[in-house]
Amino acid sequence: MNKQISLGLLFGGLLLAAAVHAQQLTFVMCGGEVREADQKVIDQFQADNPGVTVEMEAVPWGTCQSRSTQLAHAGDPVSLSYMGSRTLKQLAQADLIVPVDIDPAMRGLYQPNVLKTVENQGKFWGFPHAFSTKALFINCAIVEQAGLECRGPRTWDEMYDMAKTIKDKTGIAGVGLAGKDFDNTMHQFLNYLYSNNGTVIDPDTNEITLDSKEAVETLEFYGRLADVAQDGPTAFERSQIKDLFNDGKVAMYIDGPWGRGQHNEDVQATSITVPIPAGPSGQSGTLLITDSIAVFKGTGHEDVAIKLAAALASGEAQYDLDSSWGLTPIMKYEQVIAEKPFYVDDPYWEVFVEPIAGGGPEPLFVEYQSLQTVMNEMIQGIILKEGDAADLVAEAAEALEEFK
Known part of the structure; x- marks a missing residue:
């Protein structure tokens, strides 16, 4: 094989590898805005994964969930979407989203019953990402x-x-x-x-x-x-x-x-x-309500989308979101971060945290x-x-x- 052909094959192989690794994820964010805590994780994810870009679309709640669902039904699914966990069972039954694996050690960090908001018949259908009690x-x-x-x-x-x-x-x-x-x-x-x-x-x-x-x-x-x-x-x-x-x-x-x-x-x-x-x-x-990040099926890069969703829902990233947004703590952050969490020793937060163990999820x-x-x-x-x-x-x- 001469040198010119060899270099041509090598160049062609590099182009093919670049094409394989160059992936654009589409992410629909319900609520009309991308929170600073989330954007920071997304920026870092792109920096850590060369060739991966994340196209964000912030859509108001009134149309967001139906938009993601309609695109999936039309065969043009988004990569992932932040949406109400109430939608997960319907999406799973329609075979539009993929189950996600939440590490057993990670499961133990969540507040009691939070994972029940994304679980159906033994599988998790999204990463819980925002939590409220009343x-x-x-x-x-x-x-x-x-x-x-x-x-x-x-x-x-x-x-x-x-x-x-x-x-x-x-x-x-x-x-x-x-x-x-x-x-x-x-x-x-x-x-x-x-x-x-x-x-x-x-x-x-x-x-x-x-x-x-x-x-x-x-x-x-x-x-x-x-x-x-x-x-x-x-x-x-x-x-x-x-x-x-x-x-x-x-x-x-x-x-x-x-x-x-x-x-x-x-x-x-x-x-x-x-x-x-x-x-x-x-x-x-109390009623336990979560919004979660669902990963849609049929994009060809579900594994990368799951990796991003897991990064957004990871301990310190999740704490940044909860504390800056004023949400009920979705995890037992005493076990996650070094400093004292924002809700500890605060009587206001006590009434939102104490009832969690006796609360129930939004029915799926x-x-x-x-x-x-x-x-x-x-x-x-x-x-x-x-x-x-x-x-x-x-x-x-x-x-x-x-x-x-």
């Missing part, structure tokens, strides 16, 4: 105006009695209640359900478990709260209730840790944050939008007094069989 915010100025001591109610009965006294004595709604046809209406109900030892579906057997004494008790309580809440709860979702709280028109409502930063100075100065009260069949709990359904519709119709039914709790729960449980 607590009860109380405006003490309104409580004291009603002649009551401002302290957190420990039980549902105590919460109802407080709310009723406030409404009777001040005319102000005792509690803000979500009832609009919106995802956080179902979420608000689940906070109470998980504080009463109830569930919606068994993730291991895929059996619907909603039709239970615990769920009936929860729905009955939600209906009682409607009597001491703002007028017309079916017109309100959580952010609108937050506005009422800021305006001094409701005495208490449930929100995530970001709530404090969204309250005006006067309300912040007079408010306390306490655990969600326990139901008659349970103890104080193949038709997650249908889950929301069925649950909201059940909730609206009790608010509008269209049936008794037992019948409404039984009807919802039967309807959910179609969408699991």
Whole structure:
């Protein structure tokens, strides 16, 4: 073989190797922005993997999840997407995403039950990447105006009695209640359900478990709260209730840790944050919601996409995101970082961290939008007094069989 041919083959081989290693990952980020903590990891990943580029597209929540799903169905999948974990079961059943391997040592770092938000029948379908729990915010100025001591109610009965006294004595709604046809209406109900030892579906057997004494008790309580809440709860979702709280028109409502930063100075100065009260069949709990990074199937570089997703969800990178964004800590960071984590010794964060072990995940359904519709119709039914709790729960449980 002469030297010219040899050099030609060598040059051709180098071009082929470069083509193999030159990979462009497309990444759809729900929420309309790429957080600085995430961008730092992505920049470092590109620097550590020559030839790999990551094209980011930040898309608002309203259209983002459907965009990623539609592209996959059309045979043009994105490499990975940050989206609500509620979508994972549907995507997995449609064979649009690949399962991911989370190292056993890494699994032990997550807060209790967090991995249940991405797990279905023994497989993980995404890396959890943002986490929220909920607590009860109380405006003490309104409580004291009603002649009551401002302290957190420990039980549902105590919460109802407080709310009723406030409404009777001040005319102000005792509690803000979500009832609009919106995802956080179902979420608000689940906070109470998980504080009463109830569930919606068994993730291991895929059996619907909603039709239970615990769920009936929860729905009955939600209906009682409607009597001491703002007028017309079916017109309100959580952010609108937050506005009422800021305006001094409701005495208490449930929100995530970001709530404090969204309250005006006067309300912040007079408010306390306490655990969600326990139901008659349970103890104080919370809904555990995560968003996660899913890796789509059919790109030819799933392994590289998984590597990037794992880097974004790794310990120190994840801590940077949680602490800068003000999220509930998704991991036990005492075991991850050298310094004291932001939530340790802070009473505000304690009420968001302590209930995690007793909390429950957002239920995973193949038709997650249908889950929301069925649950909201059940909730609206009790608010509008269209049936008794037992019948409404039984009807919802039967309807959910179609969408699991």
